[in-house]
Amino acid sequence: MPMFKKWVLSNDAPVLTSKGHHDLSEKDFELLEEHTSDVCKGEILCRALFLSVDPITRLYLSYGIGPGETVPGRQVARVVESRNKKFPKGKLIYGSMGWQTYSVVHPDAVQDICGKPVQLIEDLPKQLDGTTQYHQASTVPNAVQLPKSACLGVLGTTGLTAHIALTKIAKAQPGETLVISSAAGQIGHLVGQIGKILGLHVIGYTGDGEKASWIKLELGFDWAFNYKTQDPDQTLKIAAPKGVDIFVDSVGGKMHQTVLGHMNFCGRVIQLGNLSMYNNPKQIPESIPSNDLEIALKALTIVGFNLYRYSEHFESTLDELSEWCRSGKLQAHEHDIEGFESMPKALIEQLQGKYQGKIIIQA
């Protein structure tokens, strides 16, 4: 029985005791080392290779789990011991085993955050196993094999979310104007590129000038701006002279209200999340002006996004995303960080907006 490491929510985590606004800190986490349990009939022992870092985890820390519980999250892992014929030793799997280096799981029984059991990944080349040869901030090269970590990103929930939000919910039409918040983020940078593929006029905003340059110059957005330094209202007047038809928002807050003021009649807003409130999910950080009047007057539709309501579209969507990646139309940006120990810091910095694209931890 090998030793393994896991990150748990600390017993005296400030996020649990703080009443007001509270930024996540490393004090909220505790690293434990334990022996794995016995592998019983039907179970497997797997070793984490790639772990996903996601802003939504911030919410689970306040809403989803209690002190001492393993931080939830998705990972790509290799089966190292098996008492389940469907998941033999050596196979790669994808599932929500949480923030731990080894896991003993029953593949059919283990439900991840989204209620899906563990899945097999059949085609990861052996030589990538546990590799440290990834480049920092590597952009997936054109016309090459995608890394298997892609199933945590562009060929996983972030890619599916970006594609389905635009095509199945917003029903984007060529020539329409799209605005994206957190536009250099793991989902935003894909939404904008897919928007361009679909023939939209794409405007992205971020809280960082360098990221704004990146999405404009490297990813081909039509407009990009730093909402902290440029007046958002004035900028949108110039960037979206015909108004905004689709708004894909992961952030909420005051900027959300500003964009609503620019929406066209029958505009669609896809609310993927609400990053601006994640550090204070139990209490509302500050009152923000309500633009509800816009919703009724302009007959807007606002859809809170839940990917698993659209599972019938997953297969065809993954086919298209994969094709776009391989042909170079879509650049899935992956920021790789080495070391399981880095996970809390990576999440904290992701919430602070320090990274571009998808954050992957290599265990």
Next chain:
Amino acid sequence: MPMFKKWVLSNDAPVLTSKGHHDLSEKDFELLEEHTSDVCKGEILCRALFLSVDPITRLYLSYGIGPGETVPGRQVARVVESRNKKFPKGKLIYGSMGWQTYSVVHPDAVQDICGKPVQLIEDLPKQLDGTTQYHQASTVPNAVQLPKSACLGVLGTTGLTAHIALTKIAKAQPGETLVISSAAGQIGHLVGQIGKILGLHVIGYTGDGEKASWIKLELGFDWAFNYKTQDPDQTLKIAAPKGVDIFVDSVGGKMHQTVLGHMNFCGRVIQLGNLSMYNNPKQIPESIPSNDLEIALKALTIVGFNLYRYSEHFESTLDELSEWCRSGKLQAHEHDIEGFESMPKALIEQLQGKYQGKIIIQA
């Protein structure tokens, strides 16, 4: 050429000059008396019989029209002179001629607020023409001929709105829980009754105890409460123990946020309007806490309602509404007020929540 009266937006209307929060007052209106213009080829002269008073008019006063312009609104009128074969003298029509006693209009050209031309009403009994025999606060009796003013209410936009909001947008399913704001209002009192016909658990709130009793005892809502005297959050916990699936809201504001907190996963919110902001449409009256987090977490859908996006359903919906009214399943409550001169006062009092059901002015 007869003399006619019209209500216009006053040249020095406080609603136009006030910067902050501003309640509509009679000073915002001016009553003018003029001669009607000549009836040219294709035109008709018509006399108003029933005029509709609608909260949305408050918005048009700030957004839609300028000083000296006639207040917009719908009416049922009789053709008294005609140079249009399709609209002969004596016929009854429905259209947006505005707040005036006589109008010269080209039936095909005149576009009302919703972009519809004037329509014929073929079957109004002659003896109802200009009648003053309506009862104050009459509830349409069961199994009888509906008054022709009904095309301004239950067989017009308010009935269509109530029915389509529940059936076509919310796609209400039996057993679901429905919450309605302004539940004794012209749309709300219909939404609740249609909810009961569809097998929903119906909860309505108003700002008045008497109205709450009325919708509970007379109209058959399952729950009704006065949000000014009962704690809304606690009340909803008891009234909606399984959570809220559908919220039909005409009011917005803080109560809107409170109800969002009780919504179930995949809940639907139909935003018909935003009464709480109508007296201050240009400036936001006060910051209200945002529950946007609920939207993403619960995968809510919020739809700003615009009736004319659903015109393909009008005919079948009117058939069903008419049948429900005649069979007594649906009580369309009409509050009739005599005298064209009463219109501004009626609108002001409607916005203050003084009335139940549909307000009709008998000119």
